[in-house]
Amino acid sequence: MRAPAKINLHLGVGAPRPDGFHPLVTVYQAVGLYDDVTVEPSPGWTLGVSVPEWIDADAVPVTGANIVDRAARLLAAHHGVEAHAGVSVAKAIPVAGGMAGGSADAAAALVALDRLWELQTPDDDLLRLAAELGSDVPFALLGGTALGTGRGELVEPVPDPATWWWVVVPSTEGLSTPAVYRRFDELAPDAPDEPAGAGTLLQALESGDPEVLAGALHNDLEGPALDLRPDLADVLEEGEEAGALRGMLSGSGPTCLFLAESADAAREVAGALAARHEVVLVTHGPVAGAHVVTYG
Numbered sequence: 001m002r003a004p005a006k007i008n009l010h011l012g013v014g015a016p017r018p019d020g021f022h023p024l025v026t027v028y029q030a031v032g033l034y035d036d037v038t039v040e041p042s043p044g045w046t047l048g049v050s051v052p053e054w055i056d057a058d059a060v061p062v063t064g065a066n067i068v069d070r071a072a073r074l075l076a077a078h079h080g081v082e083a084h085a086g087v088s089v090a091k092a093i094p095v096a097g098g099m100a101g102g103s104a105d106a107a108a109a110l111v112a113l114d115r116l117w118e119l120q121t122p123d124d125d126l127l128r129l130a131a132e133l134g135s136d137v138p139f140a141l142l143g144g145t146a147l148g149t150g151r152g153e154l155v156e157p158v159p160d161p162a163t164w165w166w167v168v169v170p171s172t173e174g175l176s177t178p179a180v181y182r183r184f185d186e187l188a189p190d191a192p193d194e195p196a197g198a199g200t201l202l203q204a205l206e207s208g209d210p211e212v213l214a215g216a217l218h219n220d221l222e223g224p225a226l227d228l229r230p231d232l233a234d235v236l237e238e239g240e241e242a243g244a245l246r247g248m249l250s251g252s253g254p255t256c257l258f259l260a261e262s263a264d265a266a267r268e269v270a271g272a273l274a275a276r277h278e279v280v281l282v283t284h285g286p287v288a289g290a291h292v293v294t295y296g
């Protein structure tokens with residue numbers, strides 16, 4: 001199974017709910033950076049993770065504490081079967097980067113193990129299990145472009161007819177999502193219960209015009225994330241100076257994201273950023289959610 005990274009084109013955050021989670025109105029877009037999850041029959045449970053040289057292997061949670069272990073246990077418990085499988089995860093989505101790489105792995109593992117164990121879990125059940133694993137795991141199943149509400153786990157597809165080009169600059173050090181939400185609470189103690197709506201962004205998507213989209217991008221977690229990592233403001237500025245229509249943080253960061261006018265413009269911006277940054281990726285969205293690459 002292959003599962004995509006996500007970015008948030010709109011991320012409106014409200015005051016924390018009684019359960020501690022924040023109400024969100026978000027627009028997710030799946031982009032063409034993927035983690036691959038391979039499963040095979042095994043008498044017990046094994047999980048191996050491989051990373052490209054630019055990802056710090058120590059940053060990936062070890063076997064037993066990885067979200068893929070939790071996904072397997074949850075699916076097995078739901079059906080009363082043994083969680084036996086040999087699983088390997090090949091990562092290419094930045095770790096702890098605000099691109100939901102762990103959520104992509106969990107979504108891919110749910111679907112792959114459902115097939116391996118011949119469980120035929122209905123889609124609604126898979127989405128519910130996904131939501132238990134993390135707020136943005138249901139979106140990783142769905143892919144494309146979707147409106148996310150609740151704590152981000154309630155997803156519905158929205159029209160997004162164009163292809164958008166993005167330049168992605170991962171950070172060598174991750175940022176903890178809970179820490180960014182805590183900083184949000186400190187900086188916005190009077191945040192409204194209702195998060196900022198996504199109407200402008202949804203209209204911008206339908207326009208198909210990158211300049212219109214650039215003006216509509218919105219991320220309420222950018223302020224708190226930049227407060228924790230002021231160095232990232234310079235990266236955002238560099239990308240905009242290099243010709244990006246707009247730079248913003250991906251979700252809770254620290255990955256920096258740049259919207260470009262076209263594929264060629266994205267490559268140009270990436271070329272300029274590569275002089276100062278070891279890893280600069282060019283990608284596009286929307287793309288499909290978790291899907292089978294080979295089967296049988």
Ligand code: C5P
Nearest residue numbers: 020021022024134135151152177178181
């Ligand atoms: O749901 P997930 O496990 O991805 O969330 C990680 C953490 O991010 C939560 O424990 C919480 O601190 C924070 N979070 C939040 N509100 C959300 C989503 C996540 O406060 N809507």
